[in-house]
Amino acid sequence: MSNNPFVLNQLLHLTNENYQKDANYAIAKIMLDHFHELPQMTIQEAADLCFVSTASISRFVRYLGYSGFSEFKISCEKSIGIEADYSNEVKKAGKEDLLPIYSRFTEQVLQNIEISFKNLDIEQLDRICIRMKSADRIAVFGLEFSSLIGEHIQSRLARMGKIVDTGLDLNEQIEIASRLTEHSVVLLITMEGGYLYRNSDILDILEKAGCYTIVFTINPQIKLLQFADEILVCGHANYNTEARVSLLYEVEMLLMHYSISFFQNH
Structure with missing residues (x-):
């Protein structure tokens, strides 16, 4: 490490x-x-x-x-040395700047969620959930806030009888990736694509294993996403971490769909 x-x-x-x-x-x-x-x-x-x-x-x-x-x-x-994920506007804000900043933040969160909803594809969610249901393993990869989302996914799916692996750091994630197969599903969280550029070792392992990979991002045009089987768009802006909220929204939609499809009594 x-x-x-x-x-x-x-x-x-x-x-x-x-x-x-x-x-x-x-x-x-x-x-x-x-x-x-x-x-x-x-x-x-x-x-x-x-x-x-x-x-x-x-x-x-x-x-x-x-x-x-x-x-x-x-x-x-x-x-x-890693600073908070906020813009210079926020870091230098005085008290008189707070209401406009919070107003713009709220507007951007709502726009992100609206974009996520407009990109919602029921057939895509069906495909993903069917793969998740039949998977021999499910893993969630991401860092920082994304790893917390991974623990949330792990907890919710465990309640629905599906075990998920998620690692706090890159070493743990590489170890998890090495156990995956072509019958495994990976939920990869990278809002702006940074994870893809910094962790080529994990991407190589996933491609060789032939895993079914679903990516959560606000930047679906990244060339490195060509390996992904599914992309779930979580809005378009992350100027002041707005995408964290829309990411959780997108995750909840997927978990809800999985529950409706396979867990609730019909």
Whole structure:
């Protein structure tokens, strides 16, 4: 996991999901409290901070998928360097700017949802749901907010008797992808296409496996989408993360269609 910039998500996930509150939980919790200091620390300083040995820190970062503490620190620094997903207009907004900004945001969300609805194709949803129903495996790929949507899909489909795999980071997703077959279905979430350009290894695995791939995006014209079997359009704008809302709308439409088709009593 060389220089993975999503290490913050890994630490958050570890503290959220570790109900036993073991040693890894304790280390992750302290590291989160001092996250901005980690890039400047030595492994000894990190060990002292967490009240453990340097060997325990080494085991912890290897557990997260890093080769050592140095690589872990680089990833922390990269993660700190990622700014919020908002435009400069929002970042520099004064109090007098808020109402117009929120008004435009709301209008854009509604336009995105309207576009999603206009692109709604019942026959396409039928095709996708039939594939999902018969799939030997279903996987959801995406990062950051998309991974949270993946967990939502996983939870809802589990209630309808269908197990879904989703990985928090690229290493987990590569491992999941390696188990997929031509009878598997992949839901790939990439609002503006960045996932496609940064993760060619996963795309190569999916193409070789011959998976049935459904892509959620606001940019259906990307050349790299030629491999996709189905594209679900989630609007056209993501200037200030508006597409997150329309993505959830599109996902809910698909889950509703699956439920109506295969889960509810007729």
